Ligand SMILES: Nc1ncnc2c1ncn2[C@@H]1O[C@H](COP(=O)(O)OP(=O)(O)O)[C@@H](O)[C@H]1O
Protein backbone atom coordinates (compact mmCIF):
# COMPACT_ATOMS: atom_id res chain seq x y z
CA UNK A 1 0.00 0.00 0.00
CA UNK A 2 1.17 3.55 -0.73
CA UNK A 3 2.61 5.73 2.03
CA UNK A 4 3.38 9.44 1.99
CA UNK A 5 6.07 10.02 4.62
CA UNK A 6 6.90 13.52 5.88
CA UNK A 7 10.25 14.04 7.58
CA UNK A 8 12.49 16.82 8.82
CA UNK A 9 13.79 18.55 11.90
CA UNK A 10 11.64 19.24 14.99
CA UNK A 11 9.34 22.16 14.26
CA UNK A 12 9.58 21.97 10.45
CA UNK A 13 5.83 21.22 10.43
CA UNK A 14 5.52 17.46 9.88
CA UNK A 15 2.51 17.01 12.17
CA UNK A 16 0.77 20.22 11.04
CA UNK A 17 1.34 19.66 7.32
CA UNK A 18 0.44 15.95 7.45
CA UNK A 19 -2.89 16.78 9.09
CA UNK A 20 -3.74 19.44 6.49
CA UNK A 21 -2.59 17.28 3.57
CA UNK A 22 -4.86 14.55 4.91
CA UNK A 23 -7.91 16.88 4.83
CA UNK A 24 -7.30 17.74 1.16
CA UNK A 25 -6.43 14.26 -0.09
CA UNK A 26 -8.75 12.25 2.20
CA UNK A 27 -5.81 9.93 2.85
CA UNK A 28 -5.76 9.03 6.57
CA UNK A 29 -2.99 10.62 8.59
CA UNK A 30 -0.86 8.96 11.25
CA UNK A 31 1.62 10.78 13.49
CA UNK A 32 4.40 8.38 14.49
CA UNK A 33 4.89 10.03 17.91
CA UNK A 34 1.13 9.82 18.65
CA UNK A 35 1.08 6.13 17.68
CA UNK A 36 4.02 5.48 20.04
CA UNK A 37 2.25 7.37 22.83
CA UNK A 38 -0.98 5.44 22.34
CA UNK A 39 0.71 2.05 22.17
CA UNK A 40 2.93 2.62 25.22
CA UNK A 41 0.33 4.61 27.16
CA UNK A 42 3.06 7.15 27.95
CA UNK A 43 3.83 10.62 26.60
CA UNK A 44 7.05 11.13 24.63
CA UNK A 45 8.39 13.05 27.65
CA UNK A 46 7.55 10.16 29.98
CA UNK A 47 9.22 7.61 27.68
CA UNK A 48 12.44 9.68 27.63
CA UNK A 49 12.30 10.26 31.43
CA UNK A 50 11.40 6.75 32.51
CA UNK A 51 13.18 4.62 29.89
CA UNK A 52 15.71 6.87 28.13
CA UNK A 53 16.27 7.85 24.51
CA UNK A 54 17.66 4.49 23.34
CA UNK A 55 14.45 2.77 24.38
CA UNK A 56 12.41 5.47 22.58
CA UNK A 57 14.44 4.89 19.39
CA UNK A 58 13.61 1.17 19.59
CA UNK A 59 9.86 1.86 19.93
CA UNK A 60 10.13 4.43 17.12
CA UNK A 61 11.77 1.95 14.74
CA UNK A 62 9.24 -0.79 15.52
CA UNK A 63 6.30 1.59 15.08
CA UNK A 64 7.67 2.94 11.78
CA UNK A 65 7.95 -0.63 10.44
CA UNK A 66 4.45 -1.43 11.70
CA UNK A 67 2.92 1.62 10.01
CA UNK A 68 4.73 0.92 6.72
CA UNK A 69 3.46 -2.67 6.74
CA UNK A 70 -0.22 -1.78 7.24
CA UNK A 71 -2.66 -2.43 4.39
CA UNK A 72 -3.92 1.18 4.24
CA UNK A 73 -2.79 4.12 2.16
CA UNK A 74 -1.52 6.63 4.72
CA UNK A 75 0.18 9.94 5.29
CA UNK A 76 2.77 9.41 8.03
CA UNK A 77 4.35 12.28 9.97
CA UNK A 78 7.65 11.05 11.43
CA UNK A 79 9.44 12.36 14.50
CA UNK A 80 12.41 14.61 13.82
CA UNK A 81 14.92 11.89 14.70
CA UNK A 82 13.23 8.94 13.00
CA UNK A 83 15.37 8.84 9.82
CA UNK A 84 18.57 9.15 11.87
CA UNK A 85 18.40 5.85 13.80
CA UNK A 86 18.18 2.10 13.16
CA UNK A 87 18.74 2.53 9.42
CA UNK A 88 15.26 4.02 9.13
CA UNK A 89 16.63 6.30 6.38
CA UNK A 90 16.79 3.28 4.07
CA UNK A 91 13.02 2.83 4.45
CA UNK A 92 12.50 6.30 2.95
CA UNK A 93 13.59 4.89 -0.40
CA UNK A 94 11.18 1.94 -0.55
CA UNK A 95 9.23 1.62 -3.78
CA UNK A 96 5.78 2.22 -2.24
CA UNK A 97 6.97 5.17 -0.14
CA UNK A 98 6.79 8.82 -1.25
CA UNK A 99 9.14 10.47 1.23
CA UNK A 100 9.22 14.26 1.50
CA UNK A 101 11.81 16.24 3.47
CA UNK A 102 10.30 19.46 4.81
CA UNK A 103 13.45 21.57 4.76
CA UNK A 104 13.59 24.54 7.13
CA UNK A 105 16.41 26.96 7.97
CA UNK A 106 17.89 27.24 11.47
CA UNK A 107 16.07 30.59 11.88
CA UNK A 108 12.66 29.15 10.94
CA UNK A 109 13.16 26.19 13.27
CA UNK A 110 14.31 28.39 16.13
CA UNK A 111 11.35 30.77 15.72
CA UNK A 112 8.86 27.89 15.75
CA UNK A 113 10.49 25.89 18.54
CA UNK A 114 11.33 28.67 20.99
CA UNK A 115 7.74 28.74 22.30
CA UNK A 116 7.01 25.07 21.58
CA UNK A 117 9.75 23.15 23.34
CA UNK A 118 8.09 21.70 26.45
CA UNK A 119 6.91 18.50 24.76
CA UNK A 120 10.26 17.99 23.04
CA UNK A 121 12.60 16.40 25.59
CA UNK A 122 15.79 17.03 23.57
CA UNK A 123 15.39 20.82 23.88
CA UNK A 124 12.89 21.26 26.75
CA UNK A 125 15.48 22.42 29.28
CA UNK A 126 17.60 24.64 27.05
CA UNK A 127 17.75 28.43 27.20
CA UNK A 128 17.44 30.45 23.99
CA UNK A 129 21.17 30.73 23.38
CA UNK A 130 21.74 26.99 23.90
CA UNK A 131 18.82 26.16 21.65
CA UNK A 132 20.12 28.16 18.73
CA UNK A 133 23.53 26.48 18.88
CA UNK A 134 22.01 23.05 19.38
CA UNK A 135 19.65 23.36 16.40
CA UNK A 136 22.48 24.53 14.13
CA UNK A 137 24.78 21.61 15.00
CA UNK A 138 22.07 18.99 15.21
CA UNK A 139 20.51 19.97 11.88
CA UNK A 140 23.93 19.70 10.24
CA UNK A 141 24.44 16.19 11.69
CA UNK A 142 20.99 15.04 10.67
CA UNK A 143 20.92 16.47 7.15
CA UNK A 144 22.73 13.41 5.78
CA UNK A 145 19.76 11.25 6.78
CA UNK A 146 17.08 13.75 5.76
CA UNK A 147 18.63 13.94 2.30
CA UNK A 148 17.69 10.31 1.71
CA UNK A 149 14.09 11.45 1.13
CA UNK A 150 12.91 11.11 -2.47
CA UNK A 151 11.61 14.70 -2.50
CA UNK A 152 12.43 17.98 -0.80
CA UNK A 153 10.15 20.94 -0.07
CA UNK A 154 11.54 24.19 1.37
CA UNK A 155 9.15 25.46 4.04
CA UNK A 156 10.75 28.81 4.97
CA UNK A 157 8.34 31.74 4.55
CA UNK A 158 5.60 29.41 3.29
CA UNK A 159 2.12 29.18 4.78
CA UNK A 160 0.68 25.79 5.70
CA UNK A 161 -1.53 25.90 2.58
CA UNK A 162 1.42 26.77 0.32
CA UNK A 163 3.47 23.87 1.64
CA UNK A 164 0.50 21.51 1.25
CA UNK A 165 0.21 22.79 -2.35
CA UNK A 166 3.91 22.11 -2.98
CA UNK A 167 3.44 18.51 -1.80
CA UNK A 168 0.31 18.12 -3.95
CA UNK A 169 2.45 18.99 -6.99
CA UNK A 170 4.85 16.17 -6.10
CA UNK A 171 1.93 13.75 -5.77
CA UNK A 172 0.30 14.79 -9.07
N1 LIG B 1 3.90 27.67 7.61
C1 LIG B 1 3.89 26.78 8.60
N2 LIG B 1 3.94 25.46 8.30
C2 LIG B 1 3.95 24.55 9.32
N3 LIG B 1 3.92 24.85 10.63
C3 LIG B 1 3.86 26.16 10.97
C4 LIG B 1 3.84 27.16 9.96
N4 LIG B 1 3.81 28.36 10.57
C5 LIG B 1 3.78 28.11 11.89
N5 LIG B 1 3.79 26.80 12.15
C6 LIG B 1 3.79 26.24 13.49
O1 LIG B 1 5.05 25.55 13.68
C7 LIG B 1 4.85 24.43 14.54
C8 LIG B 1 5.27 23.19 13.80
O2 LIG B 1 5.10 22.14 14.67
P1 LIG B 1 4.76 20.66 14.23
O3 LIG B 1 3.76 20.59 13.15
O4 LIG B 1 4.48 19.95 15.51
O5 LIG B 1 6.18 20.25 13.64
P2 LIG B 1 6.93 18.86 13.73
O6 LIG B 1 5.90 17.78 13.80
O7 LIG B 1 7.74 18.84 12.47
O8 LIG B 1 7.80 18.95 14.94
C9 LIG B 1 3.35 24.41 14.88
O9 LIG B 1 3.16 25.08 16.11
C10 LIG B 1 2.73 25.18 13.73
O10 LIG B 1 1.51 25.78 14.09
Ligand SMILES: O=C(O)C1=C[C@@H](OP(=O)(O)O)[C@@H](O)[C@H](O)C1
Nearest residue numbers: 009010011033079080081120121
Ligand atom coordinates in the same frame (compact mmCIF):
# COMPACT_ATOMS: atom_id res chain seq x y z
O1 LIG C 1 14.07 15.17 16.78
C1 LIG C 1 13.90 14.26 17.62
O2 LIG C 1 14.80 13.44 17.93
C2 LIG C 1 12.55 14.11 18.23
C3 LIG C 1 11.49 14.76 17.64
C4 LIG C 1 10.12 14.70 18.18
O3 LIG C 1 9.17 14.79 17.10
P1 LIG C 1 8.86 16.19 16.34
O4 LIG C 1 9.90 16.33 15.27
O5 LIG C 1 7.49 16.00 15.77
O6 LIG C 1 8.94 17.27 17.37
C5 LIG C 1 9.91 13.41 18.98
O7 LIG C 1 9.90 12.28 18.12
C6 LIG C 1 10.98 13.28 20.02
O8 LIG C 1 10.85 14.35 20.92
C7 LIG C 1 12.40 13.24 19.43
Ligand SMILES: [Mg+2]
Nearest residue numbers: 014015078079
Ligand atom coordinates in the same frame (compact mmCIF):
# COMPACT_ATOMS: atom_id res chain seq x y z
MG1 LIG D 1 5.52 16.18 15.17
